[in-house]
Each structure stands twice: as structure tokens, then as C-alpha cells.
Amino acid sequence: MKKLTIYSLAFLLVFSFIVSCKKKVEEAPPPPPIEPVEQEEPVVEEQPVVEVVEEEPVVEEPELTEEEIFLQKSIDEMNAEVHMDMIHFDFDKYFIRDDAKPVLEANAEWLNKFGTIKVLIEGHCDERGTEEYNLALGEKRAKSTMDYLVSLGISADRIKILSKGKSEPIDLEHNEDAWQKNRRSQFKIIGK
Amino acid sequence: MKIKRYAICLCLVMFAGIILYSQQEVVISIKDGMPAIPLALPEFITQSPSPEIRAFGKELHQIIAGDLDYSRVFQLLPKSYYSYIRPLNPKNIFFKDWQSIQATLLLVGILSESEQKDFLFEGKIYDVKSGRFIFGKRYQSAKSLLRLVAHKMADEIMKIYGERPIFTSKIVFISDRDGNDELYMMDYDGHNQTRLTFNKIIDYMPAWTTEGEKIAYTSYRGTEAGLYIYNPYEGTRKEVMSTGTNYAPSFSPDGKKLAFCSTIEEGNSEIYVANSDGTDIRRITFNNAIDTSPAWSPNSREIAFTSDRGGTPQIYIMDAEGSNVRRVSFGGSYHDAPAWSPTGDRIIYVSRVDQIFDLYVLNLRTNKIIKLTESTARNESPCWSPDGRHIIFSSNLNGTIQLYTIDYDGRNLKRLTSRGNNKLPDWSR
Structure with a gap:
């Protein structure tokens, strides 16, 4: 047990x-x-x-x-393919000519399509004005271009203006043809 | 013997007559201002056998002669006159000899070797009539500073006649000789052209501060044309205004204020005045027209400027606070770039007639206008020398744009630059 x-x-x-x-x-x-x-x-x-x-x-x-696709590009690439044509001015003048209005309307349409794009408008003059007055005139040309775009409904916040006076001609000849080409407002994309 | 002496005397009288006659001619041609002072500048004496020192002496003599010749204050005696009198003996100067060839002033230069530096230069100025020593200067210098020594000596001579020194003054300008618009500076005579900025952007419209130590200028950075004050000797840069298009700086002669143009408000060029360090910016023109090209009066109380408020660009004057605006240019439809003479009585400006730009001088006392240049080109951006006897400007006279100087009476047109395009000069005070 x-x-x-x-x-x-x-x-x-x-x-x-x-x-x-x-x-x-x-x-x-x-x-x-x-x-x-x-x-x-x-x-x-x-x-x-x-x-x-x-x-x-x-x-x-x-x-x-x-x-x-366009917005994916760099700003340099955007500027390389020109989407906004430049406009031209009369001698000593800065009002928007009738032939420039359709150009600006097309530019405004493009800006409406790409609602975030910011642009710089550069005002240029021909060599037949003095350096100082031309710089002021170039600014007036850029400003009147901007005002026209704003009147077409583009926000002023998207536009900057700058005058280059006569320091950057696109045609270096000294004739009426070259001067007409040089009196211009041109567009540059600076932001997206 | 007596006959010989008489012959010499007769010869001297004849020469004196010729000189007097030629001098009278000069007096007539200088309609404005005082007659030039005849100055004798014999070859400098070299107290050294070294050929190098001898070469320095020749070069110094040449530069000083060039300066004084340019001055319009002094008139150098022709070299040939020196052969009519006894050679210069610095220890025993025959002042009667110098008087006989119509010299009023005599500059004696002595070069010797220096223990520490390359050479020792001593310049002495004598009043010929009294035979009195007026003043002397001694410079010990390296070869590289030879031009500076010469200009300093020439400036000292200007000072004894109460003139503003101009030979050590500097000119700042814009050149594209290296491919892009950059700041450059040079001596008054076009020597020592030196590049000041090294960037890929446009630099534009420079102006010396009153003391001539710093330069205000426009620089295109990104989407803005900002105004900066740059010290070329220290390499420092201070921002005055960095948004919008800002340009045409002009410092008041009393050194207190800086006038410039800006489009910061409403995209229209207006004139602003700040302290000379760029602080306390105030707008002084208020209208929808273009106001540009401010230029101070010598007493710093008024500003000349360009405005198209009347429809075309014309020259106006206003008080430094912006009040009391009155138009001073009449006739013609395009005037710009006024510059007030240091003497206060004249304003030079550019006028465009049939696409040709020429320089005009308005005399504020008589209200008379003189056409200074007669060209088929574009003469632009005039600026007075510190003494008001010369004007620097840019011109495309020979195709490319180059810098030239001309005297107040339209004489002595001289080209200073040749490489690339050179424009927008400003002469330090």
C-alpha cells in the first residue's frame, strides 16, 4: 500500500x-x-x-x-514652347493697338485654361528713344498689356510687369522693320 | 657784340609778338570763361643714370602735360619755345627767361631713385613774374601707380587756382564687351578700364555717391529690376528697392539724398527721394504721366527731371520736396536726360530731332540754348566733369556705342572706349 x-x-x-x-x-x-x-x-x-x-x-x-502634362514640365520647358505671342506698339506710344487685341484675347484664353500659371510681361522699346525715357515707356507698355489682360478676366495677382527699356532688342538692324519688332510686350512664364 | 645782343632782343620781341597774337586768338575762341593760364612744363630732370628712371620721367611728363592740356584752365607753352632760352637749372632759375617766352607758371619736376619704392618725384610750381615758389609736392611711388602720381600732381596745380580737381576722378559705365551688360570703371582719360560686376544679369544706369566711393545701380534679378548701392572697393552691396523697376539714381551734391525712379506704384515711373543710404524713401511726383531722369542742382535744393505730363517728354525743374514745378525746355518734342552743371547756371540735355539725338545746353541765367553737338547719330546720357568744363556722353557716331568727352564749348571731342558697346557714364565729383 x-x-x-x-x-x-x-x-x-x-x-x-x-x-x-x-x-x-x-x-x-x-x-x-x-x-x-x-x-x-x-x-x-x-x-x-x-x-x-x-x-x-x-x-x-x-x-x-x-x-x-503641361504643368509637369519645368518653367524653362514651358517657356521653350511659346504659348503666348508678343504684341507690338506704335512709335513712342503704349496704347494697345487693334491688331494686338486678338493676340491678347488668345493669351487670356490660354491663361484661363492654365489657371495656376503666373506670367511676367516685359515691356521693350526701340533704339530711337533715350535710355531713361524708354525705361519708363517700357513699363507703361507692360502695364497697359497687363491692364488689358485684367479686363479680360485674368487676375492681376498672376501677372508681374518689368521694363527692359531698349537694352534687349530682338532685331539689331537699324530700320523701320527692326524698330517695329523691338517695340513690344512679351510674355514669360514665371510660376505654375 | 652789341649788334648781336640787339638782334637777340629783336628776335625775342618778335617771338613775344607772335605769342601774344596767338594768345589773343585763344582768348577770343574761349567765349565763355576765363583765358587759359600759360604754363611752362619743361622736360623733367632725372637725377639718376638709370634708364628706367629716365623712362618714368618721360611718362610722368607726358601724362601731366596731357592732363593740363585737357584742363582748359592752363595752356601749355609749345615745346619749341624752350629752345630759345637757357636750359633749366633747378637750383638757379632764370625767371626773366621764362617770362620772355610768356610763361606765367613754371612746373619743375625732378625724378630720382628711391630706396624703398621705384622712384621719387618732386614737383615744384613757380610764379614766373615774381620768381616766387608757390608750392611743391613729393611722391614716392611704385611704377604701377605712375599714372596716379601724375594725376595727383596735376590736381594739385588745379587746386591752387581754386579749381575742382578732375584728374583723379573716375567714370563708371556699362559695357557689354564681355558679352553681357556689366559695370565698369575707368580714369577720366579712359585708362585703367576695370570690370566691377561678374554676373549673367543686366546691370544698368550706375551713379557715383557724392564722395565717389560707392555706386548705385539697377540690377535685373529674376522678375525685378532692383536698385542697389555697391562698394567696389569692399565688394559689399546694399539693397535700396528690390521690387518693381527702379532706376536712374542721382545723389545730391551735399551727400544727404538719393533721388531715383520707381514703378512700384501703379506701374508708372515716378520720382522718389531717399536718404543717401537708401532709407526713408518718399515719393515726390504724383501724376499719371512719366516722370524720370532726376538730376540735382549743385545746391541740392532743386531737381531737374523729364516728364511727359504736357504730352511730350520735356525738362522740368522742381524743389527737392516736389513742389514748385516749372517747365524749362521749349520747342522740340523730345527732351530727356538733364544734367545740372556743377556751376549751377547750365543744364545739358538730349534732344531728339528727326530721329537724331544731339546734346543741348540751356543757360538758366540767359535762357539761351546752345546746340553742343552736331551729328547724325544718337548722343546720349550726358554727365558733367567735376569742374563743369567737360561733358562725357555715349554716342553711336562710329557704329557701335562708345563713350566720348567734349568741352563745354563743343571743342576737343575725344573717344575714351573702343571695345564692345559702352554707355550710361557717370563722372565722380
Whole structure:
């Protein structure tokens, strides 16, 4: 009997040990599973984000055809392909001539299309005026060009003006043809 | 012997007659201003066997002679006259000899070797009639500064006659000789042309400060034409106005104010006045017309300027605060770039007639106008020398635009530049 009780006690001890060991083993695993579950959830959340991102370009692709493609270019590249024609002025004058109005209307239309583009209007003069007066006259030409664009609905915040006087002629000849070319307002993109 | 002496005397009288006659001619031709003072400038004496020192002496003599000849204050005696009298002995000058060839002033120059520097130059000025020593200057210098020594000596001679020194003055201008419009400066005679700015942008319309130490100018940076004050000796730059188109700076002769043009308000060129350091900017013209080219009167109380408020660009004068505006140019339909003479009685400006620009001088006392240049070109941007006897301007007389000087009476047209195009000169005071 004694042997039996010893055996049974020993068995109990062993069993209880095993059970206690098993419990410990069982207790330890639960936290890991919880963590992976938590980790898995964001992964699940991310997946739809990726899907949305995948969806967006699909939506963008048709937009890229016009403005977006143009706006992706650098300002230098934009200026390289001239989108706004220059206008010309009468000798000693700064009013907008009738032949310049359609040009400005086309420029305004283009500016309306690309609503974020900012431009610089440079006023230039021919060599037949003095340096000082020409600088003031060039500014007047740039200003009247700007005013005309504003009257066509372009925001004044998008336009800057600058006078170059007679320091940057485009035609270096000394004849009526060259002078007419040099009396001008020209456009330059400075921001998008 | 007696006959020989009489013959010499007769010869001298005859020469004196010729000289007197020629002098009278000069007096007549200089209608405005005083007759030139006859000055004897014999070859400088070299107290050294060194051929180098001898060469320095020749060069110094040449530069000083050039300066005084240009001055219109002094008239150099022809070299041939010196052969009629005994050679110069600096220790014992025979003033009677110099008087006999009609010299009023005598400049004696002595060159010797110097222990520390390349050479030692001593210049002494004598009044011939009284035989009195007036003043002397001694310069110890390196060869590289030879031109400066010569100009300083010539300036000293100007000063004893109460004249403003001009030979050490500097001219700042714009040149595209290196491919882009940059600031340059040079001596009054076109020597030592030095580039001051090194950039890829346009630099424009420079003006010396009153002391001639700094330069105000327009610089096209990005989308703005800002006005800056630049110190070429220290390389520092101060901003006056950096937005809009700002140009045509002009410092008041008393050194207190800076006038300039700006289009900052309403895109129209108006005249502003600031302190000479660029602070406290105030607008002084208020109208829809163009107001440009401010130029101070010598007493700093008035400003001449260009305005097209009457329909065409004309010259006006206003008080330095902007009040009391009156028109001073009449006739013609295009006047610009006024510059007030340091003597105060004259205003020079550019007038356009049939596409030709010529310089005109308005005498404020008599209200008479003189046409100073007669050309088929564009003469522009006139600026007076510190003493008011010369004018520098730009002209495309020979195709390209170059800088020229001309005297107040239309004589002595002289070209100073040749490389590239050179324009917008300003002469330091």
C-alpha cells in the first residue's frame, strides 16, 4: 500500500508538474497570436489603400492629356514652347493697338485654361528713344498689356510687369522693320 | 657784340609778338570763361643714370602735360619755345627767361631713385613774374601707380587756382564687351578700364555717391529690376528697392539724398527721394504721366527731371520736396536726360530731332540754348566733369556705342572706349 501511495503520489506529482508545465506553455503562446492578429489588421487596412492608389492613376490618366502634362514640365520647358505671342506698339506710344487685341484675347484664353500659371510681361522699346525715357515707356507698355489682360478676366495677382527699356532688342538692324519688332510686350512664364 | 645782343632782343620781341597774337586768338575762341593760364612744363630732370628712371620721367611728363592740356584752365607753352632760352637749372632759375617766352607758371619736376619704392618725384610750381615758389609736392611711388602720381600732381596745380580737381576722378559705365551688360570703371582719360560686376544679369544706369566711393545701380534679378548701392572697393552691396523697376539714381551734391525712379506704384515711373543710404524713401511726383531722369542742382535744393505730363517728354525743374514745378525746355518734342552743371547756371540735355539725338545746353541765367553737338547719330546720357568744363556722353557716331568727352564749348571731342558697346557714364565729383 505504501508503495502504491508512493507511486500514486509520485504520479500525481509528475502529472501535476506536467500539467503545470503544459499550462505555462499554454499561457505563453496566447500573447503572440494576439499580436499577429493586431498586425494583420493594419495589413488588411493597407491593402485597400494600395487598391485606392491603384485606382487613382486610372482616374488621372485622362486628366494628364492636357493641363497636367503641361504643368509637369519645368518653367524653362514651358517657356521653350511659346504659348503666348508678343504684341507690338506704335512709335513712342503704349496704347494697345487693334491688331494686338486678338493676340491678347488668345493669351487670356490660354491663361484661363492654365489657371495656376503666373506670367511676367516685359515691356521693350526701340533704339530711337533715350535710355531713361524708354525705361519708363517700357513699363507703361507692360502695364497697359497687363491692364488689358485684367479686363479680360485674368487676375492681376498672376501677372508681374518689368521694363527692359531698349537694352534687349530682338532685331539689331537699324530700320523701320527692326524698330517695329523691338517695340513690344512679351510674355514669360514665371510660376505654375 | 652789341649788334648781336640787339638782334637777340629783336628776335625775342618778335617771338613775344607772335605769342601774344596767338594768345589773343585763344582768348577770343574761349567765349565763355576765363583765358587759359600759360604754363611752362619743361622736360623733367632725372637725377639718376638709370634708364628706367629716365623712362618714368618721360611718362610722368607726358601724362601731366596731357592732363593740363585737357584742363582748359592752363595752356601749355609749345615745346619749341624752350629752345630759345637757357636750359633749366633747378637750383638757379632764370625767371626773366621764362617770362620772355610768356610763361606765367613754371612746373619743375625732378625724378630720382628711391630706396624703398621705384622712384621719387618732386614737383615744384613757380610764379614766373615774381620768381616766387608757390608750392611743391613729393611722391614716392611704385611704377604701377605712375599714372596716379601724375594725376595727383596735376590736381594739385588745379587746386591752387581754386579749381575742382578732375584728374583723379573716375567714370563708371556699362559695357557689354564681355558679352553681357556689366559695370565698369575707368580714369577720366579712359585708362585703367576695370570690370566691377561678374554676373549673367543686366546691370544698368550706375551713379557715383557724392564722395565717389560707392555706386548705385539697377540690377535685373529674376522678375525685378532692383536698385542697389555697391562698394567696389569692399565688394559689399546694399539693397535700396528690390521690387518693381527702379532706376536712374542721382545723389545730391551735399551727400544727404538719393533721388531715383520707381514703378512700384501703379506701374508708372515716378520720382522718389531717399536718404543717401537708401532709407526713408518718399515719393515726390504724383501724376499719371512719366516722370524720370532726376538730376540735382549743385545746391541740392532743386531737381531737374523729364516728364511727359504736357504730352511730350520735356525738362522740368522742381524743389527737392516736389513742389514748385516749372517747365524749362521749349520747342522740340523730345527732351530727356538733364544734367545740372556743377556751376549751377547750365543744364545739358538730349534732344531728339528727326530721329537724331544731339546734346543741348540751356543757360538758366540767359535762357539761351546752345546746340553742343552736331551729328547724325544718337548722343546720349550726358554727365558733367567735376569742374563743369567737360561733358562725357555715349554716342553711336562710329557704329557701335562708345563713350566720348567734349568741352563745354563743343571743342576737343575725344573717344575714351573702343571695345564692345559702352554707355550710361557717370563722372565722380
